Structures are given as C-alpha cells and as structure tokens.
Amino acid sequence: MSVFDLAGGKALVTGGARGLGQGMAEALARHGASVVIADLLDSDGKAVAEQIAEAHGVTTGFVHLDVTDEASWEAGTAEAAALLGGLDVLVNNAGVEISALISEFRPEDLRTMLEVNVLGTALGIKHGLRAMRPGGVAGSGGSIVNISSVAATIAFPGISGYSATKSAVDRLTRVAAAESGKLGYGVRVNCVYPGLVPTTMGNQLAVDMAELGLFPSVEEAVGTVIALTPSGRLGEVADMADAVVFLASDAARFVNGAGLPVDGGMGS
Known part of the structure; x- marks a missing residue:
C-alpha cells in the first residue's frame, strides 16, 4: 500500500465549494479519503460533494459552515464526524483577500480578514483538535492542514493585511503542533504556503x-x-492539492509543526 493512500481517511475541507478548496477535496478523495465539504455556499458545496462521490466512489457530504462562528464549528465538526463515521483530516482552507495600500486600507476590510483568516483558522484548529484527540467525537488522532500563503513569507505591495493574517496562520500552526504533541493528542498540525x-x-x-x-x-x-x-x-490547483494530500498522509508521518512552501521558489 502506498504511503500516500488515504483509504479509510475521513476529511473535512473548509471553503471546499470552489477554487483551491474544491481541488483539495477532490485530491483527497482521489487518494481514497471520504470527504465533507464545508462552506457558506450551500448549492455549490452540495454539487461538489455529489461530483466527488460520483467520480471517486467515496462517501461525501456537505455542511454549512461559517468559520468565524464557534457554534457553527461545533455543529459542523460533529455533523461531519457523524456523516463519515469519524474525522482524521481537517483542511483549514477558507480565506479571504482584500487588497489595499497600507496608507488607504479600511478598518472593516482588515477586520474581515482577521475574522476569516485568523479567527476562522484558530477555531478550526481548536475544534479539529477537540474532535480528534482522545475522548473526542473521533478520538483517533489525525492531521490538520492549514492554508497560509506565500504572502506570509514575502513583502509584496498591496496585500499588507492579507500578509499579516496569513503570517498569523503560520504561528498558529506551530503552536498548535507543539501543544498537540505535549498533550498527547496524536494530531499533526502543518501548513502550506501556496503561491x-x-x-x-x-x-x-x-x-x-x-x-x-x-x-x-x-x-x-x-x-x-x-x-x-x-x-x-x-501555481496550479493540483500543485496545492497534492501538497495537502502529502501532509494528510502517512508519507508525512514525521512532519509536524512545519510550513511547506508550494510557491515555485517565490518565497525562497
């Protein structure tokens, strides 16, 4: 069996109705994982879940999830675990980017990015760990993959708020990995920096x-x-999706608290 084989895996992907999230969900399913799409876009999310089930013959589902709302996370992780019979992969992909010159940014736009990119990821880590740790609804350990950005590693004009929030995702990842290991949760926590x-x-x-x-x-x-x-x-969607598969799989069994650049070298 390949170390990239995710047969029997049970994954939840936020922001999975479109774009990178959709590609990540499809890649996880292609490697054998059952997948729940979590998003605010109900019709798109349900359609993606149906397409993945038909194409890859795995169990899929959809949950409505507002990543900025704790009650939504509590309900979403419980529903996903019930649909899949467990949960051992969480991809915190949902995010938002609002460009602005730093001399001209609107506070409400920065608050939106802080809410979605930082709070949303933090809540995802929180409820992913709670679900996967011993005594949780799934309780068998697993892998959390957070989606940061090359913007966290370079200084590119016009994206100061996005860069700041994606840098925060990196720090959240590393602290969560340390806490998970210290407390014996059995959950690896890593992040990807897409180009x-x-x-x-x-x-x-x-x-x-x-x-x-x-x-x-x-x-x-x-x-x-x-x-x-x-x-x-x-970059291509497949470049990012394959990196997520790697971090979710046994091929990355000793990769923990890491940030993986998938940026073609841009952040080097």
Missing part, C-alpha cells in the same frame, strides 16, 4: 494590483509574479 494560482481570488488579486496603481496592467502584475518565481510559472 499565486489563477483561481477567482488569484485573478482578482492581479486586477487589484493594477487598479491600485502598483502595476501598469494586470498582465504586468502577473508577469512580475512569474519573474519572481524560479519555476517560471504560476
């Missing part, structure tokens, strides 16, 4: 850079990112 991927969010970021006057055009903004990337291209 720029032309999803809806990634494409909007390039548009924002031009509109903020930081680059003369969208094409110039994208070209600058590529020029800063040793691999010479933008």
Whole structure:
C-alpha cells in the first residue's frame, strides 16, 4: 500500500465549494479519503460533494459552515464526524483577500480578514483538535492542514493585511503542533504556503494590483509574479492539492509543526 493512500481517511475541507478548496477535496478523495465539504455556499458545496462521490466512489457530504462562528464549528465538526463515521483530516482552507495600500486600507476590510483568516483558522484548529484527540467525537488522532500563503513569507505591495493574517496562520500552526504533541493528542498540525494560482481570488488579486496603481496592467502584475518565481510559472490547483494530500498522509508521518512552501521558489 502506498504511503500516500488515504483509504479509510475521513476529511473535512473548509471553503471546499470552489477554487483551491474544491481541488483539495477532490485530491483527497482521489487518494481514497471520504470527504465533507464545508462552506457558506450551500448549492455549490452540495454539487461538489455529489461530483466527488460520483467520480471517486467515496462517501461525501456537505455542511454549512461559517468559520468565524464557534457554534457553527461545533455543529459542523460533529455533523461531519457523524456523516463519515469519524474525522482524521481537517483542511483549514477558507480565506479571504482584500487588497489595499497600507496608507488607504479600511478598518472593516482588515477586520474581515482577521475574522476569516485568523479567527476562522484558530477555531478550526481548536475544534479539529477537540474532535480528534482522545475522548473526542473521533478520538483517533489525525492531521490538520492549514492554508497560509506565500504572502506570509514575502513583502509584496498591496496585500499588507492579507500578509499579516496569513503570517498569523503560520504561528498558529506551530503552536498548535507543539501543544498537540505535549498533550498527547496524536494530531499533526502543518501548513502550506501556496503561491499565486489563477483561481477567482488569484485573478482578482492581479486586477487589484493594477487598479491600485502598483502595476501598469494586470498582465504586468502577473508577469512580475512569474519573474519572481524560479519555476517560471504560476501555481496550479493540483500543485496545492497534492501538497495537502502529502501532509494528510502517512508519507508525512514525521512532519509536524512545519510550513511547506508550494510557491515555485517565490518565497525562497
């Protein structure tokens, strides 16, 4: 059996209705895991769950989840564990990016990113650990994978708030791993730093850079990112999804409290 085989795994993916989250959920299922999609987008999330079940023959489901709300997390993790018969993989992928010059940012936009990217991830870690630790609803250990960003490792104009919140995801990851190990929870906690991927969010970021006057055009903004990337291209959803599979699998059994750059070298 391959160390990347996730047969019997039971995963919950936040923000799984679109973009990177959808790709991550599909990759986990392709490697044998049962998957619950968690999102605010009910119709999209349910459709993705149905598509994954049909394509990969695994158990899937959908839960409505507001990652900024603790009661929603309590209900969501319990429902996911009931649907799957346990829970041993949690991917904290839900996030939001609002571009602004630091001299012009709106406090309400920064609060939104803090709520979703920092509080949402912290609550996910909290309830993931509670579910997977001994005595929890699942209680057999597992893996939590948080989605940070290359923005946490570089200084790129126009994304100060996003960079700050994704840096916080990195610190949350490392402290959670230390606590989990110290307390014998049996849960590994790692994070991924994705590079720029032309999803809806990634494409909007390039548009924002031009509109903020930081680059003369969208094409110039994208070209600058590529020029800063040793691999010479933008990222793909599959690049990020495969990294999540690795961190969720036994191939990463001794990887804990780590941040994995999947950015083509941009953050080197």
